Amino acid sequence: MRLSDLGERALIEEIRKVIDRKHEFIGDDCACLPIGEDYILITTDMVRRKTHIPKVMKARDIGWFVAAVNLSDIAAMGGNPLGLLFSLGLPEDMDSSTVKEIMQGAKKCAERYGIHIIGGDTKEHNELTISGTAVGIVSKDEILLRTGMRESDILAVTDCLGKAGAGYLALRHGIENVSLDGLIHPVPRIEEGRKLSKYATSCMDISDGLASSLYQLMTMNNLGFELNAEKIPISEVAVSVAERLDIDAYTIATDYGGDYELLVTIPPEKFEDAKKEFSKTPLIPIGRVVKENRITIISNGEKKELKNIGYEHFRDVG
Amino acid sequence: MRLSDLGERALIEEIRKVIDRKHEFIGDDCACLPIGEDYILITTDMVRRKTHIPKVMKARDIGWFVAAVNLSDIAAMGGNPLGLLFSLGLPEDMDSSTVKEIMQGAKKCAERYGIHIIGGDTKEHNELTISGTAVGIVSKDEILLRTGMRESDILAVTDCLGKAGAGYLALRHGIENVSLDGLIHPVPRIEEGRKLSKYATSCMDISDGLASSLYQLMTMNNLGFELNAEKIPISEVAVSVAERLDIDAYTIATDYGGDYELLVTIPPEKFEDAKKEFSKTPLIPIGRVVKENRITIISNGEKKELKNIGYEHFRDVG
Numbered sequence: 001m002r003l004s005d006l007g008e009r010a011l012i013e014e015i016r017k018v019i020d021r022k023h024e025f026i027g028d029d030c031a032c033l034p035i036g037e038d039y040i041l042i043t044t045d046m047v048r049r050k051t052h053i054p055k056v057m058k059a060r061d062i063g064w065f066v067a068a069v070n071l072s073d074i075a076a077m078g079g080n081p082l083g084l085l086f087s088l089g090l091p092e093d094m095d096s097s098t099v100k101e102i103m104q105g106a107k108k109c110a111e112r113y114g115i116h117i118i119g120g121d122t123k124e125h126n127e128l129t130i131s132g133t134a135v136g137i138v139s140k141d142e143i144l145l146r147t148g149m150r151e152s153d154i155l156a157v158t159d160c161l162g163k164a165g166a167g168y169l170a171l172r173h174g175i176e177n178v179s180l181d182g183l184i185h186p187v188p189r190i191e192e193g194r195k196l197s198k199y200a201t202s203c204m205d206i207s208d209g210l211a212s213s214l215y216q217l218m219t220m221n222n223l224g225f226e227l228n229a230e231k232i233p234i235s236e237v238a239v240s241v242a243e244r245l246d247i248d249a250y251t252i253a254t255d256y257g258g259d260y261e262l263l264v265t266i267p268p269e270k271f272e273d274a275k276k277e278f279s280k281t282p283l284i285p286i287g288r289v290v291k292e293n294r295i296t297i298i299s300n301g302e303k304k305e306l307k308n309i310g311y312e313h314f315r316d317v318g
Numbered sequence: 319m320r321l322s323d324l325g326e327r328a329l330i331e332e333i334r335k336v337i338d339r340k341h342e343f344i345g346d347d348c349a350c351l352p353i354g355e356d357y358i359l360i361t362t363d364m365v366r367r368k369t370h371i372p373k374v375m376k377a378r379d380i381g382w383f384v385a386a387v388n389l390s391d392i393a394a395m396g397g398n399p400l401g402l403l404f405s406l407g408l409p410e411d412m413d414s415s416t417v418k419e420i421m422q423g424a425k426k427c428a429e430r431y432g433i434h435i436i437g438g439d440t441k442e443h444n445e446l447t448i449s450g451t452a453v454g455i456v457s458k459d460e461i462l463l464r465t466g467m468r469e470s471d472i473l474a475v476t477d478c479l480g481k482a483g484a485g486y487l488a489l490r491h492g493i494e495n496v497s498l499d500g501l502i503h504p505v506p507r508i509e510e511g512r513k514l515s516k517y518a519t520s521c522m523d524i525s526d527g528l529a530s531s532l533y534q535l536m537t538m539n540n541l542g543f544e545l546n547a548e549k550i551p552i553s554e555v556a557v558s559v560a561e562r563l564d565i566d567a568y569t570i571a572t573d574y575g576g577d578y579e580l581l582v583t584i585p586p587e588k589f590e591d592a593k594k595e596f597s598k599t600p601l602i603p604i605g606r607v608v609k610e611n612r613i614t615i616i617s618n619g620e621k622k623e624l625k626n627i628g629y630e631h632f633r634d635v636g
Contacts, residue, residue: 003417004410008440014414018421019435031437033400033453040358044451046405046441082351087364087405087449092322096332099321103336117337119349121449122326123364131405131439131449133362135351 027220028146029073029204030136039143040082041136043073049128054171054184059098061184062130063105069207070134071113071188072260076205078144078197079136081190083118084110086132089125102130113190144196144203144264149221153201153265153289158192159281161210162238162249165256169241179237186260192281193262199274200264209257214295215308217263227287227306229299250299255309265289345538346464347391347522348454357461359454361391367446372489372502377416379502380448381423387525388452389431389506390578394523396462396515397454399508401436402428404450407443420448431508462514462521462582467539471519471583471607476510477599479528480556480567483574487559497555504578510599514582517592521582527575532613533626535581545605545624547617568617573627583607 003011016027030041047053047066057065067084074081086106090099103117110117118135138144163182170178189205196203202221206213210232214225229250234242242249253259266274275283287297295306321329334345348359365371365384375383385402392399404424408417421435428435436453456462481500488496507523514521520539524531528550532543547568552560560567571577582601584592593601605615613624 001414002410003408003412003414003442006414011414011417011440014418015421015438015440018418019425031401031403033436035353035356035358035455038353040353040400040453042360042401042403042437042451042453043439044362044403044405044437044449045439046407046443046447046449048407048441048443048447050444051442082358083349083360085349085360085362085451087362089364089366089447090321092320094321096319096321096324096329099329100332100336103333107337118351119360119362120333121361121363122329122333123366124321124369125364125366125445125447126368127444129364129366129407129443129447131362131364133360133403133451135358135360137353 029076038137038139041074041077041079041138042133043070044131044133045070046129046131056171056180057184059101060105063102064109064185066130066132067106067109068186068188068260070132071109071190072186072205072207074134074136075188075190075193076144076203076262077138078142078193078203079138080194081113081115081134081136083115083135084132085118086120086130088120088122089129090122091126091128092124138197142197144193144200146202146204146217147220149202149217149223149265149289150267151223151289151291153267154271154285155225155287155289156264156266156283156285157206157233158189158262158283160233160235161206161253161259161261163235164258165252166235166238166241168256168258169245169252173245175241175244178241182235182237183258186258188260189262195277196262196264196274199266199270201267203262203264206259206261206263207257209255210263211254211306211308212257213263214306218293218295222293224290224292224294225287226290227297229297231286233284254306347394356455356457359392359395359397359456360451361388362449362451363388364447364449374489374498375502377419378423381420382427382503384448384450385424385427386504386506386578388450389427389508390504390523390525392452392454393506393508393511394462394521394580395456396460396511396521397456398512399431399433399452399454401433401453402450403436404438404448406438406440407447408440409444409446410442456515460515462511462518464520464522464535465538467520467535467541467583467607468585469541469607469609471585472589472603473543473545473605473607474582474584474601474603475524475551476507476580476601478551478553479524479571479577479579480574481553482576483570484553484556484559486574486576487563487570491563493559493562496559500553500555501576504576506578507580510580513595514580514592517584517588518582519585521580524577524579524581525575527573528581529572529624529626530575531581532624536611536613540611542608542610542612543605544608545615547615549604551602572624
């Protein structure tokens with residue numbers, strides 16, 4: 001079957017069958033290698049000019065972006081980052097100053113988290129293609145996994161959603177005077193992941209969009225969610241873009257990827273303690289875990305099913 | 319400056335200045351992260367359909383190849399491999415069976431070394447592009463580095479050279495009945511690297527070709543080499559292709575990359591002990607380390623400079 005018919009998630013399932021990994025963490029944000037009392041976390045993520053890098057991104061933004069999306073996977077598992085590697089596929093007519101700027105952007109992101117770029121590879125490619133690898137470490141008893149949530153756990157996010165989606169829609173519809181910062185400058189929630197590792201029963205980053213992420217958690221945990229649309233923290237930029245496009249602002253938060261906030265479940269009795277640890281950035285409850293295998297959202301007093309129309313590679317947005 | 323004018327090695331120097339890594343191991347085959355008594359080794363290598371994958375390679379060969387070239391970097395540092403990750407950039411019109419075959423090939427290589435494919439990423443790409451990441455571990459006192467060689471050390475390789483170069487030339491010149499196994503099926507020298515970690519003063523893999531590798535070692539160590547052309551173990555396939563093309567067989571071994579044998583320096587007093595550990599595969603002395611900062615090769619009693627015409631990305635083969 002052609003990949004365009006199969007879709008990314010079905011493909012990943014096929015690959016999983018081939019590699020035959022009977023491993024407790026398969027399907028998580030990072031691969032985990034047990035070393036003594038710790039897990040070494042490793043994750044790799046490829047971006048390419050045409051589909052992942054909006055033209056408004058400068059070379060430095062690209063470097064930051066690749067570093068950030070990889071570090072976000074370390075954050076989602078409660079890890080401390082250790083280093084970054086970059087595999088660069090570069091057009092031969094690219095200027096070396098552009099490559100240096102890409103790496104300066106990556107370095108800036110690495111430094112923000114107290115780590116270094118420790119290695120990589122350069123190759124010729126007809127299209128700028130960068131595969132980042134992030135390495136981290138987390139003690140075995142503090143690791144955050146996608147599985148483990150329980151009925152009645154509180155569902156929460158680490159900050160406003162819809163920042164990236166609003167930027168994407170602004171570019172697509174030519175809406176001016178909209179901040180693109182959320183789209184091109186994601187901030188991995190490393191400190192937040194570390195704090196959550198004491199409280200959370202499950203965690204992942206929202207890179208694929210809230211709805212898509214919730215459906216992935218539902219499948220892995222065999223539990224559903226009930227969300228309250230009014231509680232979803234919508235970024236100002238999403239509210240503004242939603243007004244211009246005459247759509248419900250919360251759908252920008254649920255249907256578009258790229259926000260890189262953490263999506264987390266916390267037992268109700270621990271939630272207040274967890275929240276106290278969040279001062280600079282918030283920890284915002286948006287719903288709860290339910291026994292039924294479905295995801296509903298209450299909006300304007302009306303309860304309806306949340307549709308899964310987040311972005312999936314090899315397939316168009318639904 | 320355009321990358322095609324700058325060349326790969328000058329580009330890497332520029333990148334190094336940007337990332338400002340004052341780290342003892344920068345420039346080695348893997349990045350090293352100290353964890354307790356060990357180093358975690360991490361390396362990443364990107365291949366793409368057009369420039370790295372000869373058309374004769376089947377999907378399974380491609381998977382093996384990407385796994386092998388990454389594991390070879392672990393071997394070159396004396397490491398034990400722990401796992402492999404694959405970032406797959408896949409054309410949307412590719413059949414999912416092709417992706418499965420790629421992963422089956424990768425799995426076969428991983429299993430050969432007792433490890434698993436532990437993670438990865440899939441993305442759409444207009445050209446098949448795979449970035450592999452290998453992770454390994456080595457105790458701090460057993461790590462093999464590119465630096466450390468001393469004058470009079472014996473220079474040795476782990477097996478015959480020219481296998482990949484002969485395959486490349488056979489394809490380029492349409493020479494039939496030549497085994498392409500050395501080109502498409504490299505065998506990382508993991509066990510050999512582990513053995514050498516007790517004896518070697520420096521080590522790297524010969525992925526870029528013997529001459530190119532020696533020039534890299536010369537620059538890093540500020541010492542030169544004297545080689546004996548008659549001692550360089552030339553594979554049968556290289557001898558056969560050299561005859562057909564009427565060229566010196568040893569130039570196939572020196573000027574073409576892709577062999578993935580280990581190139582190693584060993585103090586003369588330790589060489590016999592090291593050699594005794596090699597039974598299934600050989601350890602073949604081909605020259606020695608000299609004080610002068612140049613590389614000479616003695617062929618037919620004549621001493622001449624060994625030219626550095628190994629493959630460099632972004633530049634044509636000289």
